[in-house]
Amino acid sequence: MQRDWNQQTAEAIIARYEQVQASLLPILHAVQEEFGFISETAMRLIATSLNITRAEVYGVVSFYHDYRQAPAGRHVLKLCRAEACQAMGAEANAAALLNRLGLDWGGTTPDGRLTVEPIYCLGLCACAPSALLDGELHARLDAAGLEALAMDAA
Numbered sequence: 206m207q208r209d210w211n212q213q214t215a216e217a218i219i220a221r222y223e224q225v226q227a228s229l230l231p232i233l234h235a236v237q238e239e240f241g242f243i244s245e246t247a248m249r250l251i252a253t254s255l256n257i258t259r260a261e262v263y264g265v266v267s268f269y270h271d272y273r274q275a276p277a278g279r280h281v282l283k284l285c286r287a288e289a290c291q292a293m294g295a296e297a298n299a300a301a302l303l304n305r306l307g308l309d310w311g312g313t314t315p316d317g318r319l320t321v322e323p324i325y326c327l328g329l330c331a332c333a334p335s336a337l338l339d340g341e342l343h344a345r346l347d348a349a350g351l352e353a354l355a356m357d358a359a
């Protein structure tokens with residue numbers, strides 16, 4: 206369960222890694238695990254603690270697709286964009302869904318119901334196209350199946 210933002214909790218998380226070398230990724234992972242995303246304030250605290258710039262922290266957060274800079278919706282749909290799924294039409298299916306929802310990758314519906322994110326291979330290449338909805342695997346998703354999956358997430 207993710208908790209609301211709390212600066213003391215974030216500082217305690219960061220402090221756990223004070224003696225750890227190369228601690229940026231573990232801290233980011235722990236902060237996101239706690240709050241569900243990495244806020245601007247958290248990035249500032251992390252930068253100060255590690256004596257690096259906020260731009261360096263932001264660069265890492267924005268590089269890795271698994272880090273969020275805003276809270277996710279109540280449901281998170283991760284669509285595979287790797288080669289096998291691409292070969293089976295995943296990109297067109299995803300584009301149609303994103304268009305229908307009025308979202309870009311990483312976007313959340315205005316009602317906060319669904320966030321759609323990319324992921325790169327779920328190990329279900331033989332059953333492509335594949336997706337992960339709230340941690341549950343789904344395979345052989347044609348355009349209609351993907352739309353039904355997304356619209357049924359309530």
Ligand code: FES
Binds near residue numbers: 288289329333
């Ligand atoms: S490429 Fe999509 S599951 Fe492997």
